[in-house]
Amino acid sequence: MPRKKGFIYSFVFLMTAVLNGWAQQSPDPTLPEQQQQQPASGQQMPGMQMQGQPQLGMSASTALLTGQSDGTSIQPTAWDMPMVVTRSGDWLLMWMGQAFVVDTQQEGPPAGRSTPEATGLDKLWSTNWGMLEAVHPLGKGSVMLRTMLSLEPATITDRRYPELFQTGETAYGIPIVDGQHPHNFVMELAAEYARPIRSVTGYIYYALVGDPALGPPAYPHRASAAELPQAPLGHHWEDSTHIAYNVATIGAEKGIVRLEASGFYGREPAENRWTMTVGPMDSWAARITVIPSSSWTIEASTGELHHPESFDPGNQERTVASAEYARGMNAASVIWGRDYKAAGHYAVNALTAEGVLGAGHKNFITGRFEWSQRDELFAADLLVQDAFLAAGHRWFDVGAYTVGYTRDLGIWHDAEIGLGANVTAYTVPQLIQPYYGAHPFGANIYLRVRLREQH
Numbered sequence: 001m002p003r004k005k006g007f008i009y010s011f012v013f014l015m016t017a018v019l020n021g022w023a024q025q026s027p028d029p030t031l032p033e034q035q036q037q038q039p040a041s042g043q044q045m046p047g048m049q050m051q052g053q054p055q056l057g058m059s060a061s062t063a064l065l066t067g068q069s070d071g072t073s074i075q076p077t078a079w080d081m082p083m084v085v086t087r088s089g090d091w092l093l094m095w096m097g098q099a100f101v102v103d104t105q106q107e108g109p110p111a112g113r114s115t116p117e118a119t120g121l122d123k124l125w126s127t128n129w130g131m132l133e134a135v136h137p138l139g140k141g142s143v144m145l146r147t148m149l150s151l152e153p154a155t156i157t158d159r160r161y162p163e164l165f166q167t168g169e170t171a172y173g174i175p176i177v178d179g180q181h182p183h184n185f186v187m188e189l190a191a192e193y194a195r196p197i198r199s200v201t202g203y204i205y206y207a208l209v210g211d212p213a214l215g216p217p218a219y220p221h222r223a224s225a226a227e228l229p230q231a232p233l234g235h236h237w238e239d240s241t242h243i244a245y246n247v248a249t250i251g252a253e254k255g256i257v258r259l260e261a262s263g264f265y266g267r268e269p270a271e272n273r274w275t276m277t278v279g280p281m282d283s284w285a286a287r288i289t290v291i292p293s294s295s296w297t298i299e300a301s302t303g304e305l306h307h308p309e310s311f312d313p314g315n316q317e318r319t320v321a322s323a324e325y326a327r328g329m330n331a332a333s334v335i336w337g338r339d340y341k342a343a344g345h346y347a348v349n350a351l352t353a354e355g356v357l358g359a360g361h362k363n364f365i366t367g368r369f370e371w372s373q374r375d376e377l378f379a380a381d382l383l384v385q386d387a388f389l390a391a392g393h394r395w396f397d398v399g400a401y402t403v404g405y406t407r408d409l410g411i412w413h414d415a416e417i418g419l420g421a422n423v424t425a426y427t428v429p430q431l432i433q434p435y436y437g438a439h440p441f442g443a444n445i446y447l448r449v450r451l452r453e454q455h
């Protein structure tokens with residue numbers, strides 16, 4: 001086992017190091033096709049300019065691959081997607097990265113709530129990821145290699161950061177309540193091939209770790225969530241499969257429609273976030289995406305997750321529908337997710353509406369409004385959960401209203417550094433007010449660093 005893990009890690013680092021080495025070779029005096037396509041504007045920068053849109057002269061398959069977000073999900077191409085693009089020979093390299101350092105302060109649950117997880121309401125933590133994507137022409141199409149790494153296993157201590165009403169996965173064997181789990185060190189390790197087949201562009205994606213065709217782009221990558229460090233409460237209804245194991249996706253895009261289907265391992269990652277827990281391809285998903293214009297993507301997807309949660313014995317059927325708008329630095333999403341839990345024979349829903357208004361790349365106003373049916377609030381306090389169940393209360397409707405502001409402080413080596421804060425107010429049903437108070441409240445202050453090529 002350790003030998004296998006060692007091999008996988010070596011592979012990741014080798015891939016990163018090799019690609020990094022190539023990137024350092026730029027500026028390449030020969031800069032082949034690209035320079036011919038670009039007018040001689042005196043641009044001798046190491047690499048070309050790109051804002052996430054397919055470029056003139058880019059093949060359909062390269063455009064498809066570079067237009068993707070995590071996994072094979074897509075966002076509006078009119079979004080000014082933050083990245084740095086370099087070239088090395090015929091390789092197109094896209095570097096993306098983002099980190100938040102966050103201080104969370106929350107008010108709500110009366111002191112002495114018996115569940116161990118309610119003891120930590122305040123914390124300093126960091127979410128972060130870095131991605132490298134390399135695209136190269138191959139045959140009649142293009143091939144893509146992608147790796148995404150995160151240091152969250154180290155920067156989110158005790159296997160969770162505090163977030164009122166958030167649930168999903170476990171920490172030290174206990175279901176996480178009022179907290180969000182970190183992401184794994186390896187968030188994505190994938191290869192994909194795309195090529196035109198008559199009037200269609202077909203693609204096939206395989207990921208040891210990656211995102212199957214289920215839900216919108218995950219929140220750490222979503223344009224509309226760019227200025228929100230904390231996870232949406234609907235994460236485990238809408239986009240939590242973004243770090244699934246053993247993912248294979250086959251899809252096709254024709255005109256404004258994109259159809260795809262995936263097989264993957266349904267179990268969520270184990271608690272040791274440095275490792276990988278790859279398993280059999282026991283789950284499936286399918287998604288249709290419509291791209292009515294460069295500013296919009298609309299997606300509907302469904303899938304069956306085989307035994308995703310270690311503490312819930314059953315499978316889940318998940319259905320998601322979402323629409324995302326993005327243009328320049330402005331973006332908005334509306335997402336609905338529904339989980340049917342086979343063991344308990346019930347379904348719960350979650351709704352998320354979020355957005356960001358970016359004025360002049362300097363000032364960002366952001367917000368997120370959520371409603372969800374929380375069925376795991378007492379998963380770590382089974383006596384209370386059983387008492388509620390006996391009284392016929394399986395879930396509790398919770399509303400969350402977040403507004404925030406980020407101010408960009410400056411740019412340092414293509415890294416945009418901003419300082420921001422957001423506050424969240426919650427609405428909770430009377431039944432659970434003894435456990436959460438009548439007016440729970442949370443605030444985050446954060447430093448944000450994001451990679452973006454400066455023009």
Ligand SMILES: [Cu+2]
Nearest residue numbers: 183239240242
């Ligand atoms: Cu996640």
